[in-house]
Amino acid sequence: MIEIDLTMPRLFTEGPGELKVRIALESGSLTVLTGPSGAGKTTLLRLLAGLEIPHNGRIAVDGRVWLDTQQRVNLPPQKRSIGYVFQDTALFPNMTVQEAILFAAPNGDQDFVNQLIDITGLRAFMNQKPALLSGGQRQRVALARALVRRPHVLLLDEPFAALDSQSSQTLRQVLLELHKLWKTTTLLVSHHTQDTRVLANRLIQIVQGQVERDEQCLNDELPPIVEPITHILYQEEHRQWIIQTATSQLRSTNPAWGQRRAGDLILVNRSI
Missing domain, CATH: 2.40.50 (OB fold (Dihydrolipoamide Acetyltransferase, E2P))
Structure with a gap:
């Protein structure tokens, strides 16, 4: 269970306001965060990752407190079991696919790196560098790199935004299979309705820092x-x-x- 109770002032698209989110996420769930641009979705991911600090708040993951402003507890990002995939993949240009994933692997776990390369369909590209990869391939590298540390929580910030429809479909399939395999609790920021239909157990809509809609989802099958x-x-x-x-x-x-x-x-x- 992930318990989130966060409050902080923020300048939204509509003007100044307060981000105020109180939710609990079941372990192993995949939740899509949606809402207009500038509503606070990415800010929520950054707060979970420890990249920003709220004015008041508490985050507990499977009973372990990551943040409690009243108790002055604030684990740094490296102490939080987080995998983060940004819209910009931020891959090292001088590293091959295999090197990038292995670099992030604890204790250089080559067997697990090989497993991730196969599951994400990157075997044919494992010796190529980012400049030679498509946008969808780079996102799959970023996803494998985020998962190689076996995080408790996976955060995805609009990973499909810059992809064409076929690359998006492939990445959705890969993400769904990885989620079925390891049940990593996942928060996905997206504007795509298809992500909710085929991926999400739950949909949370955020408008100007507030939860406006929160509902369970019934998944559709992905097309072949x-x-x-x-x-x-x-x-x-x-x-x-x-x-x-x-x-x-x-x-x-x-x-x-x-x-x-x-x-x-x-x-x-x-x-x-």
Whole structure:
């Protein structure tokens, strides 16, 4: 359980006011924060992460107090078990995909890094640097980097905002699978109604720093992902075909795959 009770003055789009949020989030839930720009959604994430300090407030995560202004408790960001994915991925330009995730991994846990690379569909791009990645691929790297520390809470600040529809759909699928696998309590800031339909257990709408709407959600199924083949080869050693798309690398011993060609469409099944 995450208990949040925060108050702080803030200048909103409509003018000065007070951010005043009191909510409790079930452990393992995925909550979408929505509302107009400048309403306080990102501020709430920053308060949870310890990047800003409220005038008054308390944050407790699974019984551990991260913040209590009355008791003068305020854990620094590095002591809070938080994974944070910004709209700007903030990847190191000189690090490959694998290096960026491994750099954030506690004790250099290579096995877990490899697991994340596979689940996020980054195996084919693990030796590439950010300049050679698409926006959707960079966001998946940022997501894997945030999760490699196995945080109690995952914060996502509009990760789909700058992506095209196909990249957004792929990232939603990856996020949903990771959430099903590890049940990390997640707060997602988004303006996309599809995020609520297919991802959220709960929707909280914030308007000028106040919770205006708070309701449970029934998820829809994500549509299947179909992508064009960019490259195909046969691996003699393992007697299998390897097909690469813009987001994934697929393998099969099915001889029918030998009839496929670059440009053909293929279903990318991301089921765990």
